[in-house]
Amino acid sequence: MSSSTPSSLPERIELRGEGLVLRDWTEDDLAAMPExxxxxxxxxxxxxxxxxxxxAARARLAKARQLRAEGTSILLAITLDGGAPLGEIMLRRAPEGTEIGYAVGPAHRGQGLAARAVRVVAAYAFEEWGVDQVILELEAENAASVxxxxxxxxxLLDVPLIKGEEKGRPYELQTWGLNRQ
Structure with missing residues (x-):
């Protein structure tokens, strides 16, 4: 394993590609998180x-830093130029595999930000973490994420649905995969 495996994540990360800069969240971003x-x-x-x-924004920033320190997850702000955050991209080790998650602010949708950020983070996982596959776990009814x-x-992978409950509602997640080229 290389020194960049999840057990020893870098303290600072900035990824560039697809017209995006994916960077660490900072205190300067707290005011933008609710929007x-x-x-x-x-x-x-x-x-x-x-x-x-x-x-809740302060708690989210603290949790992102804790997960990084624990070596389990990376949460990065999606930006065009390293400035204002437009959304978030996550990369984490999950029991099901190396998972990517994302959320784009409502005012910034329709620009392909999520798909571009997912591709940049997937490339990072392949190159730096040495994984052969990354996954997305999505509800079939979430048309935007699909x-x-x-x-x-x-x-879409031919694996069992992941069933659970979050915020008082049941969910069933499909697993989507992207393999290293």
Missing amino acids: LFDHPDIAYWTPIVSPLDDA AVAGKAGFT
């Missing part, structure tokens, strides 16, 4: 806390 993530569809489809107020999976080159 990006305090939205009914993000509350419905993702585990992101809702309502997402200033205190479209992102297709645009990013993922295919």
Whole structure:
């Protein structure tokens, strides 16, 4: 294993590609988080806390740093130029495999940000973590995320649905995969 495996994640990460800069969240981003993530569809489809107020944004930043320190997950702001965050991309070791997750603020949708960010993070996982496959776990009814999976080159895997409950509602997740080229 290389020194960049999840057990020893770098303290700072910035990924560039596809017209994006994916960078660490900072205290300067706290004010933007509610605008990006305090939205009914993000509350419905993702585990992101809702309502997402200033205190929840601070807790989210602290949790992102804790997960990085533990070597389990990377959460990065999706930006065009390293400036204002437009959404978030996550890469984590999950029991099912190396998983990518994302959320794009409602005002920034329709620009292909999620699919581009997913491709950049997948390339990072292949190159730096040495994995052979990355996965997305999506609800079939989440048409926007299913479209992102297709645009990013993922295919639906023939594996059992992941069933659970989040925020008081049951879910069934499909697993989509992208293999190293």
